[in-house]
Structure formats: structure tokens, C-alpha cells
Amino acid sequence: MTHTRHDWTQREILEIYNKPLMELLYEAATVHRIFHDPNTVQVSTLLSIKTGGCPEDCGYCPQAARYHTDIEGNDLMSVSQVKAQAMRAKASGSSRVCMGAAWRNVKDGPEFDQVLEMVRTINKLDMEVCCTLGMVTENQAKRLAEAGLYAYNHNLDTSEEYYKEVISTRGYEDRLQTIENVRKTNVTVCSGGIIGMGESAKDRAGMLVALSTLDPQPESVPINALVAVEGTPLEEEKPVEIWEMIRMVATTRIVMPKTQVRLSAGRTNMSREGQALCFFAGANSIFAGDKLLTTPNPDVNEDMAMFKSLGLNPQKAFVKAPQPETVEATASKYHALGEKPKWTRPEHKIERNETAKQVAKAELKK
Numbered sequence: 001m002t003h004t005r006h007d008w009t010q011r012e013i014l015e016i017y018n019k020p021l022m023e024l025l026y027e028a029a030t031v032h033r034i035f036h037d038p039n040t041v042q043v044s045t046l047l048s049i050k051t052g053g054c055p056e057d058c059g060y061c062p063q064a065a066r067y068h069t070d071i072e073g074n075d076l077m078s079v080s081q082v083k084a085q086a087m088r089a090k091a092s093g094s095s096r097v098c099m100g101a102a103w104r105n106v107k108d109g110p111e112f113d114q115v116l117e118m119v120r121t122i123n124k125l126d127m128e129v130c131c132t133l134g135m136v137t138e139n140q141a142k143r144l145a146e147a148g149l150y151a152y153n154h155n156l157d158t159s160e161e162y163y164k165e166v167i168s169t170r171g172y173e174d175r176l177q178t179i180e181n182v183r184k185t186n187v188t189v190c191s192g193g194i195i196g197m198g199e200s201a202k203d204r205a206g207m208l209v210a211l212s213t214l215d216p217q218p219e220s221v222p223i224n225a226l227v228a229v230e231g232t233p234l235e236e237e238k239p240v241e242i243w244e245m246i247r248m249v250a251t252t253r254i255v256m257p258k259t260q261v262r263l264s265a266g267r268t269n270m271s272r273e274g275q276a277l278c279f280f281a282g283a284n285s286i287f288a289g290d291k292l293l294t295t296p297n298p299d300v301n302e303d304m305a306m307f308k309s310l311g312l313n314p315q316k317a318f319v320k321a322p323q324p325e326t327v328e329a330t331a332s333k334y335h336a337l338g339e340k341p342k343w344t345r346p347e348h349k350i351e352r353n354e355t356a357k358q359v360a361k362a363e364l365k366k
Helices: 010-017 021-035 079-091 110-123 138-147 172-183 201-212 242-255 272-281 300-310 327-334 346-365
Strands: 040-050 096-101 128-132 151-153 188-190 193-195 220-225 260-263 283-288
Touching (some): 010 201, 079 096, 079 110, 151 220, 188 220, 193 242, 220 242, 242 260, 272 283
Parallel strands (some): 193 220
8 A cells, every 4th residue: 555755855845846747747646546536626615704903924914914905804703604604605515614813823712712612613514614713722722622623724834944034923833833732632734835925946845845744744735826915025926827836736746645735825817727737636625705815716606617517526524535545456547657656655666666567567468
């Protein structure tokens, strides 16, 4: 069987990222089909339960209080408002609701108690509940788990080296500590990043090193394309090309084979064909709804029309990545990769390659 690696190096990941695109797509699609149903994509809904007024200085975020953007702030939503939104999301095909609050960190008190009640309420709808509330302590993570939280999102954003170019009010170690606090509970981890902030391919690989060397690896990794917002420090950044998104999704899939790779912000600038290649490369989740917190997002009806044209089915809630097939079954199904695949541990490379060659030879004799 294939095994997840936790010893990826930046050089190895860069080699994968820079492969000829057709080779990269083939390898990523092969890995994807071993661990996931290629015709199933999870539809998630992201709700901004408290918008604006954040004290952080994240250069990409229009919710930072220090930037002059057109974002309208609002106080924490009520439990009944969130329930109504969640029910609409479920009726539209979403199996996961992620609630985001523009906080630097969670503070114990009435507002946090209200969020816990939101988690309990959505959990009763038989939907996955995710929260992104900023930094949490170990005790707060445990309380979220007790309320029924399924996942906690806390993105690393970029590599540790480039991070300080984007954010100064919170350190990289702070983010890793929050992930560690969540890991002490039964809540799954959702952590990814943003491309298009002026970083290099080396920085993108560095972010994937930080995520893939976590043990266990995050169950979800969102890949966002920067949506440059007027009034933020990154407002002049050019949109990333679709090929960069495809490469990032494919590389993430190879390096973290069991992870749910989430095609997140920036889809409004992607054609259906571009999104289809992202799904082929290993993306198996999207966010539906007219907004992702504060940035534009495709209409849910457009997404359902795309699903229909591509033959994709919305994934149900609480689906785990299946166990991989045996080396023999995989080789029989997909033939030789043409080289020793780097996405298995070294001791498995020769076994997989030799098995594939044997299958190929047997088929030639038929």
C-alpha cells in the first residue's frame, strides 16, 4: 500500500511543482484516484458571522481595521440567523458550513458561548461544522470539540520566510501553536494558504513543506488565489494565472495524498475549463455562495451547472478518504507511471514500479 510521507524537502516539492504540466497532471490525477473518488467534490459554505474591525495587519485582508476598504462591518450574528443560512446552504447541496469571525484570537465570554451554540445548532443539521476564529487556546479548542465542531481552519498563508512580508501582528509559530492546540482534540485541521501575494515558487513549496511535515497532515488544505482588494497593501498584485493554481493544486495532491484539497478564493476569475483541470489535478472541494467572507464567489447555480456538465456529484458530510488500493491493483488500473513515484516512501518505490512493469508486460503479451 502507499504511505503518507512527512519528510518532504523544499527541493523535492519544487521539482514536482516545476514538472512539465502534462506529467504533473498525470501523476497528481493518479494519486487522486487512489485515495479519492474523482467524480465527487464537496460543496462547502463559508459564513462571515462577524465582519470587519480586525486588529491584525494581514496584507491581503479587507477586514483589517487599519485599511480603508468598502467592507461593511457587522456584529456577531445570532444563532437563529446562522441556522437559517445553514439550512439554505444544505438545501443548495452544501455538506459543510464554515463560520468565520474577524478576530485575532478567541476570547472567553458571551460571544464565544454564542459561537459554541452555533456549532451545536449546525451539528444537529447533520452537516460538518468548521470554524475560523483566529488563535485558540487548548481549552477553547476542547470546548469547541465538545460542542461538536468537525474542523478548525487556521491557514499558514505562505512560507515561514515570506510570512513576515505579509503579516507582522502574528508570528508563524503562533499559527503552528493554534494547530497544535486543535490537534489535542478530536477536531480535524484545515490549513492552507494563498498564492499571488508576491511570493516565489520556492515560498509556495516552503508552505507545503510546513504543512506536509505535520504529523498527521491537515485533513483539509485550502488553496486560495489572492483576490486583490482596493485599500489593502496587496491591491496592486496581478491575478495569478490559472496554470499556477493548477500546479499548486496538483503539487498539494501529490505531497498530501489523503488530504481534502479545497479550491477556495479566486474562482470568479477561473473558467469552467480551468476549474475542471483543478479537479482533475486533485481538488475535491469548493466553497459555494455569492461571497467567501467578503470576496466575490461564483453563484451556486453556476456551480451546479458546472457539476452537471463535468459529471461531478456533491460529496456527503463526514466522508473519510478511502484506504488506498494495493500496489498490484493500482498498477493494473493505471499502468506504469514511467518513473519511480516520489509520493510513496523510498522502500515502496521499486515495488510499485516493478509491479507496474510486470502488468504492462503481461498486457503486451495478450
